[in-house]
Amino acid sequence: MGLALGLVGILCGLGLLVFLAYRGWSVLLLAPAAALIAALFSGEPLLAHWTQTFMGSAALFIGQFFPLFLLGALFGKLMEDSGAVATIAEFMTEKLGTGRAVLAVVLAGAIVTYGGVSLFVALFVIAPMAEALFRSADIPRRLMAPAIALGTFTFTMMALPGTPAIQNAIPMPFFGTTPFAAPGLGIIASAIMLGFGLWWLAMQEGKARRAGEGFGGVVGAAAPDLADPVLRERATTAREFDPAEIAHGHQSADHPPIAIAALPLVLVILVNLLMSFVVLPRLDFAFLAEPRWGGISLAAVSGVWSVAVALFVAIVATVALNRRRLPKLRETMDAGANASVLPIMGVASLVGFGAVVAALPAFALVRDWVLSIGGGPLVSMAVATNILAALTGSASGGLTIALDALGGTYLKLAAELGIDPSLLHRVAVMSAGTLDSLPHSGAVVTLLAVCGVTPKDSYRDIVMVAIVGAILALIAVILLGSLFGSF
Known part of the structure; x- marks a missing residue:
């Protein structure tokens, strides 16, 4: 009876x-309130939880990932205000032209x-x-939103x-992996998502052309209210940038040439690669095993350090x-730094909720149900992560909750079954990036608003390119990984 009541509390x-x-x-x-409700039904000490x-748990998440939230948001804001992102978009438009408009937007x-x-x-x-x-x-x-979603929501994220x-980055401390986990499977999955999306x-x-349907609609979509509380709350738990900071800073009217605009993007990939496979593995980090550094191994932090x-x-x-294109550099940097705070606090709160739930005795029922799903640990992990990402409307939140609660169990099962942790990493990330694109997702809500369309106009096509294509790729990765292992 106690476990059943505890399960009711978790669901409530x-x-x-x-x-x-x-x-x-x-x-x-909401997150602490929901956690306390779950603890109350289980008869657990509320203040202690x-x-x-x-x-x-929330503090641990912030400690692990705040550098990435902060630097990622700051980099994005600098690239926007300098005009570099606009230059790249204009370059793709010019090179591919109107004849390949969809491909230009996706790329x-x-x-x-x-x-x-x-x-x-x-x-x-x-x-x-x-x-x-x-x-x-x-x-x-109506096809603008799915084209943008294909290029930004799918294969480049997961x-x-x-x-x-x-x-x-989130699975790296759990599995001791790098950002390049299972690269061959990742490339195959990317090709499936991109190919299916472009075909659709x-x-x-x-x-539309055969039916005589043209662009239609008004010229110039109304800009969404970035300070709208509903939009902002949904958006900041979905991705690592507070959209309210978009309007802050100073956007340059003088855009850089394409080589200068693209160079920082190239550096991100190259430095990440060098740090992961050349620099960090050759240095001596034995000191990390000391208690003052948490008694950890390099594998626990190398991925985050590389990024x-x-x-x-x-x-x-x-x-x-x-x-010279950033005359108000401090304002731009302030906006970028501020844009990271609400997202990480929101996701950390979801993680805290998940930690309380996982600590309750009734969670054993949930864990046993998840692990009983047929198909092995890869399938059960994919199902659990998909469900949590769908419910929270957050890929990062759902993924962290799943790994906090079950990551250790899956890693143990993987060791027993000879499954490479890199394969666990790739399946977990891809699972978080499928059903996080349901209608309530902050990213979807924002995208539709920015494109000036309604869910009725575009959501079916978003489902096909961002959910169906991702699920097909996830299935392919699980099958190939099960047959051939990680590569």
């Missing part, structure tokens, strides 16, 4: 969190997000470019080797190359 707490978060309530309030379990989004630019920065720069290109090519406005996305969009464009150094080098390069 989760239900409250999901229901009110979708209506714009702050997750900073709040200050020790909840805050301890522009992919290049900037794979290079480390925050999603929301990319959305607000690429959407106007996409609107002008689609209007010129007379492609329906599959391409070395992507600096926070979702790709080409098919929809062809249908952090790569972003730092790219930030320095961006400022050095664009100093």
